[in-house]
Amino acid sequence: MNIRIALFVLLTLLMAPATRSQADDARGARVALVIGNAKYPDAEKPLTQPVNDARDLADELKRDGFDVDAGENLNGDAMRRAFDRLYNRVKPGSVALVFFSGFGIQSGRQSYMIPVDAQIWTEPDVRRDGISLETVLGELNSRGATVKIALIDASRRNPFERRFRSFSAGLAPIIAPGGSLVMYSAALSSVVSDNGGDHSLFVSELLKEIRVPGLGAEEALNRTRVGVTRASRSEQVPWISSSLAEDFSFVPSSKTAAADTSKANPVVDRTPPEPAAKANPAPVDTKPAVAVSPPVAKPSATVTKSAPTAAAEPDKPAELAKQIELPKPIDVPKELAKELGSITAEPVSGDAGQDNEKVKLSLRDDPTVQSLSNRIEENPADANALYRRGQVYASKGAYWSAIKDFDDTIRLNPRDVEAYNNRCFVRTIVNELTAALKDCNEALRLRPNFVDALDSRGLLNLKNGQNKNAIADFDAALKINPRLTSSLYGRGLARLRSGMKSEGEIDITTAKGLDPNIVKEFAGYGVR
Template sequence: MTLRLLLLLGLIVPAVASVPCFAAADRVALVIGNAKYPDADAPLKEPVNDARDLADELKRDGFNVDVLENAGGEAMRHALDRLYGKIKPGTVALVFFSGYGIQSNRQSYLIPVDAQIWQEADVRRDGFSLETVLGEINGRGAGVKIALIDASRRNPYERRFRTASAGLAPVIAPTGTLVMYSAALSAVVSDSGRDHSLFVQELLKEIRVPDLSAEETLNHTRVGVTRASRNEQVPWISSSLAEDFTFVTGPAGNRPAGGAAETNVTPPPAPTPSPTQVVVAPPAPPPAPPMPSPAPSPVQKADTPPPPAPAPTATPAPVPPAASNSPSPEPNVAPTSIQVALADDPTIKSLSAKIAANPDDVSALYRRGQVYASKGAYDLAIKDFDDTIRINPKDVEALNNRCWARTVIGELQTALRDCNEALRLRPNFVDALDSRGLLNLKSGANKNAIADFDAALKINPRLTSSLYGRGLARQRSGAAQEGALDIANAKAMDPNVVQEFESYGVR
């Protein structure tokens, strides 16, 4: 499964009414808007526009701003080095990042557009840890550090590995830091398709209000986003600021370094109190009312009652012949024209060149199989996983991915062997438990599906596919209310999960 996480990093400098205003040279900012990721289906619409508008506003507020658009790893590294070089004791620093972010090992990573992410270790290699960035800024002597993080989007790497949680992780930040995420911890927000994000729209409104402390500015932003989204998007704030700072002091015309502020801007009513350490987001809205159980599928009618639920590492009963012969989506055998289109994909081109030079390049074969699977070319993916397993029969990742791909196209008997072998080699392998749960769900072995999804959720409670799959299996087993709750919670975390399961032939 893939991960993405979008991160918005902001280090913001305010001036306090009781303290002299910081000079323009003492305010520095790095603003990054990453929209064009080759692994995504389409470019994001919001990040570049948001970065440009926020950069313009920060310049009017006296910041020395460096702006990057669609930055790769080297460009981001050089920009961070430039930022670090500008910092001296007492400097106020701001870093804004809009794009994809990934949570790994309870840390949040900013992802450059050229990141090559195939497994979780690649996140730490190609991504930029928010905690590391804040720590470096603090080590250079910055007085105020504010991170604004707008990276809670569902990322395109999710199907490649499924051990990382959705959304972003809490930050362990140095003293004097104010951090804001555009959504709650571990939550994801669907890209709106608009030119600007709701988060940045509300943030810009509040930054322009004179004499608000930075904490008040961000709290008002949180209220505005929560109300405008009808509680569907609730930003998260953490603060360890010891003093108040403001973006704009006095009348609107008193901005540092020139540039008039907008006038007659009023804060939202009933602002929330300023936090001392962490402002916990309000509780999510109650789950949707129970959904009616779907009618039994033809597979269920023909299937015999499933055997008792296995232990997490146990092998389920073989798939009944009636289930394996049941109607399933046609294998995605790509016509020549589609194969040509896939061959023109830059990532596939690069991997195919490596395989042509060395047909036993197991890493390139496995990665190309993942790309094919992510694009729905399951027959081509399975061929690459076949070759990967031929070279290394104990490759549990390839076994799991082949199990999942075979399950999607309805090859349930052979898929079951792959998942069982992956779990024999690596007991409690969460990805294989999730894949086998999907297999059992498709075969109508609902009790076995629930057992596999239960085991996966004990390891990763926010594994959306297992939560949604368990909901369907519970409904089909007669536990309508419990199933509806699982489904509602899964849809709250990932609104696209229904469409994802429909693409697997599960409704």
């Protein structure tokens, strides 16, 4: 009799794990990838919040039954490996979650998560080095995940966006497959500044809500949005897009159900970034224009919730751009016009020696400047290296050095439209306004409807007191890109100076909502 009881107990114990496993499979596995990128060599200093936020969220997700793979300061190869591991862990019926905190960039109406070793100078570089959020969600969907959640805290002003006059603030709307829930830490095409603490307001509010037992994921994110908006006094309004087709809670209402869930230890990938030497990108022949792609209509199942934007985007920006009547170029003195096409290697005014000692000292050990200078020393005719070094100089405030590099670039390629535009902008900053105007006009002659050159010339006219011409340039730029923050703010200033108080205040308020740093940026250009 005792033998029979012992056998019964043994068989029961052997069958129990299988029963729990079947229950887990029916409920669907929970897998997550959590990334916090803080140490970007191109940034002035490391970000303070991404790593702390990623660690706290990873710990919470583990408690909620997720199999968590966590990564910190991942370079491009490490990020791609991490996403491959995530895809391999997804099974039909899975819940798959992605959290990314760091720098993000929108390009071609898609949002890209940026590795710490990214070398981004032109639009194609974003697609080469970044990880597309839409691609990630599409892959998770193809692997059978029924619930796909993306939490992206990357609406920061990043060091790549002005290299040198191409700028797309914030993140783009997402076209996600069914069963997706996407949340950005800020509204579309807007950026926010860190609150100065060790943790972001976004993740702090998020953790409060996902810990509520039985609270649906969509409701938890909506509550997070409300919490962030209130705490920031509406300066930061997160954006949500949902097409969930089934209920999902981070913490089930029954603690017993949560206890049955397998909680694997996280796999922590702390692969260090590639050495700085890899920051030297291969030369390319041309620098493509920034494309303005038409927005894609969202599927009917997707519900989008965000703060209203100042102006609706045109349905077909490319077609609209062809119809725009550009402001006529302003005449330049004949003696300057004669110089066009015969630019010498010497700067028009000033030289590299005019850059202040502090700037030159900071650039002396800059690894990007060093690598580009080495390339130029080996091949003085490397126009691409000269152009990129000019961009670095300009972004660091070494304006006379930048002008000289753009001079040399144009000498090697008299049709380099971006070099003309960038030199126009730098000359505007140093108050070489007549020469700057010639550059902007030439850029627009070579590439009509070039939005960056319109924006540059608008700033030039603003500094020169030509408010009517500035408004015309900014208007033309905003017809092509309604969210171009610098044109919005510049037009607002020009309108105020022209006596259009209400219109000017609307432009300035909208621009400051998209980019809280825009006032400081224009002050750096000498415009208040």
